[in-house]
Amino acid sequence: MSDLFDIDAQAVRLQQRDLPPSSLPQSQTLPPLELIHAASAILPHPSDPGFLSGQPATDVARHITEHIVPALCGQSQSSRYFGFVTGGVLPLAEWADNVVSHMDQNVQVHLPEQSVSTFVENAALQMLIGLLRLESEWKGRTFTTGATGSNVLGLACGREAVLQKKGASVGExxxxxxxxxxxxxxxQILTSGGHSSLSKAASVVGLGRASVKELPRNSAQPWKLDLDAVERELARPGTASIIAVSMGExxxxxxxxxxxDEWKRLRQLADRxxxxxxxxxxxxEPNMPKPRF
Structure with missing residues (x-):
């Protein structure tokens, strides 16, 4: 990590994005199976003598470098896609991720006279809002840990909002x-082609997996939301609804x-x-035009 902030030393990696693919080092997306087996075989086990004994830091680092790293999938060093949406990473993003880990800031506490970290996060969120063409003063913004975290937060906000409109508060x-x-x-949570983390989040926030209702428009395109079915579900008495719209299944x-027009109709149904x-x-979807909503 000694050269992390030496931009000249990092330049070769940072500039790889602009180089032709033929000139880049080719990394394997998946490691050889024998390396995975070898790394698994030497992992600490409760039956080992000294299972919880400490080891010199250099030995630990050498073990990780020589045995663990070669047995990890290498999609971050490659343009190839590997499952669960963990494809390649831009060199600059990889470097920035290392900076974040190295500096280990706490952005949950705003200490403007002690660190610029919360200002940086807010600026990044404002840029994301601009990229998504939302209002510049959009107040509800935060970063989450990923798919499950974002769905937990979204459903928790939705759960509170739909009941507040009826004069009650989950928080209270x-x-x-x-x-x-x-x-x-x-x-109920109305969706189409919902991600598995949506059901997981529903269970976490107390709504239950059974509250997630799939309303596909047809069997050929199950991710398409059937707005007529949504309208029928919304009209059910004694029911509060969260509509989870898949923005890229x-x-x-x-x-x-x-x-x-479909977004406008959905917005009208939700308001009603x-x-x-x-x-x-x-x-x-790379080839899909991105309309202004």
């Missing part, structure tokens, strides 16, 4: 108490809605029935 009364006060017997990159819209941005 708890989920059961808020539902009783609001006269709600069910909170992870297997196909397909969008739940086709155009601005006091529903919450949760946009689940999985990944983007």
């Amino acid at each position: 009364l708890g989920l059961l108490g808020a539902c009783v006060k609001a006269g709600v017997s069910e909170i 992870v297997n196909t990159g397909g969008y739940a809605l086709d155009d601005v 029935h006091d529903a919450w819209i949760h946009a689940d941005g999985g990944m983007f």
Whole structure:
């Protein structure tokens, strides 16, 4: 890590993005199976003598470098795609990630006279808002840990919002108490081609996996949301609704809605029935035009 902040030393790696693919070092996406087996075989085991004994730092680093690293998948060093949306990383992003780990800041506490970290995060969020063409003063913004974390946060916000519109608060009364006060017997999550983390998040925030209802437009394109079915579900008495819209289904990159008119209709339905819209941005289909919503 001694050369992390030596930009001249980092220049070769940072400039790789602009080089032709033929000139770049070719990295294997997957390691040879024998290396995986070899690395697994020498991992500490509870039956080993000295299982929890400390080791010299240099020995640990050498073990990781010589045995563990060669047995890891190498998609970050390659343009090749590897599952679970962990494809290659831009050289600059890789370097920045190392900086973040090295400096180990705490951006959950705003200490403007002690660190610029929270200002940096806020600036990055504002740039993301601009990229997504949202309002410049969009106040609800934060970074999450990933798919499950973002869905947990989105569903928690939605759960609170749909019950607040009926005069109750989960934060004050708890989920059961808020539902009783609001006269709600069910909170449902309407989606199409929902990511597995959506159901996981539903269980975490107390709505349950069974609350997730798939409403595909057809069997050929299950990620397309059936707005007629959404309208019927929203009209059910005693029900509060969260609509989770797939903004790039992870297997196909397909969008739940086709155009601005469908988004407008969904927005009108949500407003009419006091529903919450949760946009689940999985990944983007490269060849799909990106309309202004």
